[in-house]
Amino acid sequence: MQKTITEQNLRALIDLLVKKGTRVVGPRRAGSITLYEPLASGGELILGELPRRSAKEAFFPLCENILSFEKTTEGVKVADVDPSQFPETVIVGARPCDAAAPGILDAVFSWDYKDKFYLERRRKTTIIGLACTSCDDACFCTSVGLSPADPRGSDLFLTPLEGGGYACEAVTEKGEKLLAEFPQLFTDAEAAKALPQAEPAGEKLDLARIKSWLDGNFENPLWAEISERCAGCGACAFVCPACHCFDIVDEGGETKGCRRKSWDACGFGKFTNHASGHNPRDAQPKRYRNRIMHKFKYYDDKFGKTLCTGCGRCIRACPVGIDIAAVLEEISKK
Amino acid sequence: MIDLAKKIEAPATIDITAYAGATEAIRAEAAKLLTEGAVAAVIGYIPGRRNGTAIPAIVTSPEKAQELIFSPACVNNLALYLTRAKKEVKGKGRLAVVAKGCDMRALAGLMGESQLKREDVVIIGVACAGVYGSGADRDAPLAEKNIARKCRECRVHAPEGADVVAGSLPPLPEFSPVEAEELARLEAMTPAARWAFWKEHFSRCIRCMACRSLCPFCYCEQCICDRNRPQAVEATPRPAGNMAWHIVRAMHLAGRCAGCAECERACPMDIPLNLLNRKMARELKELYGHEAGLEPKEKGPLNEYREDDDQSFIK
Ligand code: SF4
Numbered sequence: 146m147q148k149t150i151t152e153q154n155l156r157a158l159i160d161l162l163v164k165k166g167t168r169v170v171g172p173r174r175a176g177s178i179t180l181y182e183p184l185a186s187g188g189e190l191i192l193g194e195l196p197r198r199s200a201k202e203a204f205f206p207l208c209e210n211i212l213s214f215e216k217t218t219e220g221v222k223v224a225d226v227d228p229s230q231f232p233e234t235v236i237v238g239a240r241p242c243d244a245a246a247p248g249i250l251d252a253v254f255s256w257d258y259k260d261k262f263y264l265e266r267r268r269k270t271t272i273i274g275l276a277c278t279s280c281d282d283a284c285f286c287t288s289v290g291l292s293p294a295d296p297r298g299s300d301l302f303l304t305p306l307e308g309g310g311y312a313c314e315a316v317t318e319k320g321e322k323l324l325a326e327f328p329q330l331f332t333d334a335e336a337a338k339a340l341p342q343a344e345p346a347g348e349k350l351d352l353a354r355i356k357s358w359l360d361g362n363f364e365n366p367l368w369a370e371i372s373e374r375c376a377g378c379g380a381c382a383f384v385c386p387a388c389h390c391f392d393i394v395d396e397g398g399e400t401k402g403c404r405r406k407s408w409d410a411c412g413f414g415k416f417t418n419h420a421s422g423h424n425p426r427d428a429q430p431k432r433y434r435n436r437i438m439h440k441f442k443y444y445d446d447k448f449g450k451t452l453c454t455g456c457g458r459c460i461r462a463c464p465v466g467i468d469i470a471a472v473l474e475e476i477s478k479k
Numbered sequence: 480m481i482d483l484a485k486k487i488e489a490p491a492t493i494d495i496t497a498y499a500g501a502t503e504a505i506r507a508e509a510a511k512l513l514t515e516g517a518v519a520a521v522i523g524y525i526p527g528r529r530n531g532t533a534i535p536a537i538v539t540s541p542e543k544a545q546e547l548i549f550s551p552a553c554v555n556n557l558a559l560y561l562t563r564a565k566k567e568v569k570g571k572g573r574l575a576v577v578a579k580g581c582d583m584r585a586l587a588g589l590m591g592e593s594q595l596k597r598e599d600v601v602i603i604g605v606a607c608a609g610v611y612g613s614g615a616d617r618d619a620p621l622a623e624k625n626i627a628r629k630c631r632e633c634r635v636h637a638p639e640g641a642d643v644v645a646g647s648l649p650p651l652p653e654f655s656p657v658e659a660e661e662l663a664r665l666e667a668m669t670p671a672a673r674w675a676f677w678k679e680h681f682s683r684c685i686r687c688m689a690c691r692s693l694c695p696f697c698y699c700e701q702c703i704c705d706r707n708r709p710q711a712v713e714a715t716p717r718p719a720g721n722m723a724w725h726i727v728r729a730m731h732l733a734g735r736c737a738g739c740a741e742c743e744r745a746c747p748m749d750i751p752l753n754l755l756n757r758k759m760a761r762e763l764k765e766l767y768g769h770e771a772g773l774e775p776k777e778k779g780p781l782n783e784y785r786e787d788d789d790q791s792f793i794k
Pocket residue numbers: 381384385386387388440452453454455456457458459460469
C-alpha cells in the first residue's frame with residue numbers, strides 16, 4: 146500500500162528516532178553552507194538544498210581512528226576500534242545521486258579485503274531518499290543513467306507532492322520496517338499528484354562508448370588539453386559521493402597515538418609518490434587521467450559499475466572550472 | 480560607520496560593455512605573440528560549458544587564441560600557472576599571461592621572490608571593473624549583489640606595469656567595503672571571541688588543500704604540512720591539525736600574500752580565509768610599513784634577518 150507523510154510528520158519522525166538513540170543524519174545548515182550532519186531535531190532538516198559534500202561520510206567518515214597505541218612499561222599496547230559500537234543510523238533526505246553511491250561503493254569495500262568499518266556502518270544504516278524537483282546547470286544524473294526520481298539505493302523513497310507532503314515508497318525491507326515502526330506518522334495515499342521532477346539539461350551519455358575510448362587512449366593529447374589547468378587540489382574528490390581513496394597515518398606523541406584513516410585524492414601531487422622518491426604520476430594530466438579512468442573504466446572493468454552519479458559537485462567545486470560532464474561529452478564524441 | 484542600508488537601496492550595476500573590447504584586444508595580442516613566436520603559450524580565459532563561466536586556458540596557437548575572452552566570470556588569478564608548482568606549464572617556454580590589476584600584485588611578488596623574471600613573461604593587463612563572487616548569480620549583470628568581495632575594495636582596476644593593457648574602465652560605482660567591515664568587527668572582538676570565531680570556521684576544514692593549491696605563493700615543493708618523517712602538522716582533518724595548518728598558512732603568507740582571495744574562492748567549505756590574510760597584511764603594514772606586491776621586493780619583513788632587528792620581545 147502506498148503511504149504518504151506530511152513534512153511536519155517527517156520532522157516528527159526525526160525527533161522520535163533521535164529520542165530513541167538513533168543517529169539521524171540529514172542536510173543541515175553548517176555556517177554558510179549545508180552539509181549532511183547528525184541532526185539534533187527534525188527542525189534542523191533542510192529540504193530544498195543539495196548539501197555541499199555528499200552523504201558518503203555516514204559510512205566512510207572524513208577521518209576516523211582505526212586503532213590506538215600506547216607505550217607502557219610492559220611494551221606497546223594496541224587497542225582496536227570495535228565497529229559493533231557504531232550506532233544505528235538513518236539518513237534522511239538523501240538525494241538520488243547520494244543514495245545511489247553506497248550501492249556502488251559496496252563492491253570495493255567488500256572485495257579482497259572486507260572493510261569492517263564501512264560495512265558495519267552500512268549494515269546499520271537506513272536511507273530515506275528524496276526525489277529532486279529542482280536542479281542546477283551542474284547536475285547531470287540523467288546523463289549517467291540515474292534520475293531525479295530514482296529510488297535506487299534508498300530504503301524508503303520520498304516524492305514531493307503537489308500541495309505539500311511526500312509519497313513514500315518502501316524500496317527495501319529496511320524501509321518497510323521504518324513504515325511499520327511509526328505507523329502513526331504515515332497515512333494511506335490519497336490521489337495527490339507528484340510535483341514534476343527536476344530536468345537536468347545534459348544529453349544522455351553513451352558510457353559504453355566512453356569506456357571503449359578510454360580502453361585505447363591511456364596516452365592521448367586530450368589529457369593535457371583538459372587538465373593542464375588542474376591545480377591538483379582535492380576539492381573534486383572530497384565533495385564526490387563516489388570517490389573513496391583514503392590515506393592511513395599514525396598520529397600522536399612519543400608515547401601514544403592513533404592510526405587514522407582519512408580521505409585522500411588522486412589529484413594530489415604526492416598521491417602516488419613512492420618512498421624511493423619516484424612518482425609514476427609525476428604531472429597533473431596523469432593524475433586527472435586517473436580520475437576519469439578510475440570512474441569510467443577501471444571500476445567498470447573490475448566491478449561492472451560507474452563511479453559517478455552525476456551529482457555535479459565536482460563541477461561546482463573545481464576552482465579552475467574543470468567540468469567532468471564537458472569532459473565526458475568530449476570523449477563521447479571521439 | 481558606513482550606511483549599508485542606503486547603499487543597497489540604490490543597487491549599482493556596472494557597465495561591462497568595455498569587456499568586449501578587452502576580449503578583442505586580448506585575442507589580437509595573443510594571436511600576434513603566438514604568430515611571431517614571441518611566446519610558446521598564452522595563459523588566459525576561455526568560456527566554460529555552463530552559462531556565465533570561464534576557465535583558465537593555456538593557448539598555444541593563434542587559432543585557439545580566438546576563443547579567449549574577458550568577462551565577469553574571469554575570476555582566476557592566472558599567476559598560479561607561472562609558479563614552479565605548475566612545472567608542466569612553465570616548461571613550455573616563454574609565456575604570456577592575462578592579468579587583472581589584483582593578479583599583477585601576485586606577479587610582482589613572484590618576481591620579488593625570484594620565481595619569475597620580468598623578461599620571461601609578457602603581461603597582457605586587463606582593465607577590470609570587477610568579477611563575480613563565489614556562488615553569485617551568473618545570469619544577472621555584474622552588480623552590487625553578485626560582485627566579488629575583493630572587487631568592492633579594489634584599488635588596482637587599471638593594471639600598472641603590464642606590457643599592454645586590454646580594454647578600458649567604465650565609471651565605477653562606490654561599494655560598501657563588506658570585508659573591511661567584517662575585519663573591523665573581528666578586531667573589536669575579545670581575543671577569546673575571535674579564537675572561537677576561527678575555531679568554529681576551521682572546524683569545518685576538510686584539508687582538501689584547495690586553498691594551498693590555488694595560492695600563487697604556495698609553491699613550496701615540500702610543504703611542511705605534508706611531512707611525515709617526522710610529522711610536523713597533523714594531516715588529518717581534526718581540530719589540532721586544522722588549527723596548526725591555518726596558522727602555518729597565515730604565517731608563511733604574511734607579507735607575501737597578494738590579496739587575490741583565490742584561497743577563499745577555492746575553499747569548498749566557505750571558510751573566510753581572506754579575512755585572515757587581510758588581518759596579517761594589516762599587521763605587517765603597521766609593524767613594518769610593508770605592503771606586498773606593490774613592487775618586486777626581494778624579501779618581505781618576515782623573510783629577512785638583520786642584526787639590528789628589535790629583539791626586546793624575546794624574554
Ligand atoms: S565525479 Fe563529480 S559528478 Fe560524478 S559523482 Fe563525483 S562529484 Fe558527482
